[in-house]
Amino acid sequence: MSIRKAVLPVAGWGTRFLPATKAMPKEMLPIIDKPIIQFIVEEFIDAGIENLIFVTGKHKKSIENHFDVNESLEKHLTESGKDDLLYQIRRISHMVNPIYVRQKEQLGLGHAVLTAEAAVGNEPFVVALGDIILENGEGHIRNMIDMFSRFGGSVIALFEVEPETVSKYGVAVVKEKENGVFKIEDVVEKPSPEEAPSNLAIVGRYVFTPSIFDTLKSTKPGKGGEVQLTDAIKLLLEREEVYAYKVDGKVYDTGTPIDYLKTVVEFALRREDVSEELTGFIQSVFSKQNL
Numbered sequence: 001m002s003i004r005k006a007v008l009p010v011a012g013w014g015t016r017f018l019p020a021t022k023a024m025p026k027e028m029l030p031i032i033d034k035p036i037i038q039f040i041v042e043e044f045i046d047a048g049i050e051n052l053i054f055v056t057g058k059h060k061k062s063i064e065n066h067f068d069v070n071e072s073l074e075k076h077l078t079e080s081g082k083d084d085l086l087y088q089i090r091r092i093s094h095m096v097n098p099i100y101v102r103q104k105e106q107l108g109l110g111h112a113v114l115t116a117e118a119a120v121g122n123e124p125f126v127v128a129l130g131d132i133i134l135e136n137g138e139g140h141i142r143n144m145i146d147m148f149s150r151f152g153g154s155v156i157a158l159f160e161v162e163p164e165t166v167s168k169y170g171v172a173v174v175k176e177k178e179n180g181v182f183k184i185e186d187v188v189e190k191p192s193p194e195e196a197p198s199n200l201a202i203v204g205r206y207v208f209t210p211s212i213f214d215t216l217k218s219t220k221p222g223k224g225g226e227v228q229l230t231d232a233i234k235l236l237l238e239r240e241e242v243y244a245y246k247v248d249g250k251v252y253d254t255g256t257p258i259d260y261l262k263t264v265v266e267f268a269l270r271r272e273d274v275s276e277e278l279t280g281f282i283q284s285v286f287s288k289q290n291l
């Protein structure tokens with residue numbers, strides 16, 4: 001069965017970024033001049049998935065507006081001859097075929113995914129979390145979908161992290177099934193470094209069979225009192241084989257202020273229009289500090 005739909009849970013409070021996220025969604029924080037959520041959406045569009053189901057909440061209207069047409073802005077850009085910007089703005093609004101589903105209570109990531117059940121229906125689907133941007137993200141989504149087509153089971157993307165940072169992530173135990181194909185044996189949400197069964201962290205990209213909805217319905221609140229997607233995956237492991245996909249490229253975390261800042265700097269240093277001036281600026285800041 002082919003994969004046509006993706007779910008993007010974007011209803012979280014963004015507490016790690018307060019007060020910036022009091023009235024603005026965390027997903028709209030910019031990496032220089034592009035909101036984080038646009039990177040994730042582009043991943044899907046480039047991978048050929050256009051039916052995007054956003055699980056939203058209160059204060060998330062700006063995400064809907066971002067992917068909608070803005071006629072007065074288009075008129076202004078046309079009149080002022082800013083064709084480049086006009087092209088970009090139009091491209092964003094024609095990019096997606098969105099469905100917005102409201103998560104009425106913020107009961108956790110697992111609950112958010114379950115909220116999308118009626119919109120997804122009885123078919124496999126992809127989930128992407130807005131915290132992490134992947135280099136070659138579209139390629140990873142394609143590879144995960146290929147794995148799903150080959151093996152027929154859910155596929156969870158993992159990446160290696162430093163052992164002291166495992167407590168920020170869901171962590172998986174994997175076992176080789178055949179040459180280079182790994183199955184997931186166990187998962188645990190945000191273990192302490194001492195408890196962590198490995199340093200393979202869940203990166204926030206998943207392909208699920210619709211059975212995940214059944215296991216989500218019987219998932220009790222876990223870490224932080226929230227219904228965790230990781231706990232539903234643990235229940236899924238009792239019913240079906242679940243496969244591991246290892247992300248070997250660069251992973252940019254934007255989930256905490258310091259990780260976000262590092263990601264912004266790294267993107268800026270790679271961008272031709274700003275990198276030279278920024279490098280000079282950073283060097284001058286350091287040399288003044290060393291005086």
Ligand code: G1P
Nearest residue numbers: 129131169170202203204230255
């Ligand atoms: C969520 C998931 C976690 C995953 C992480 C990736 O946690 O619950 O399993 O490793 O995303 O970013 P959050 O960062 O929303 O707390």
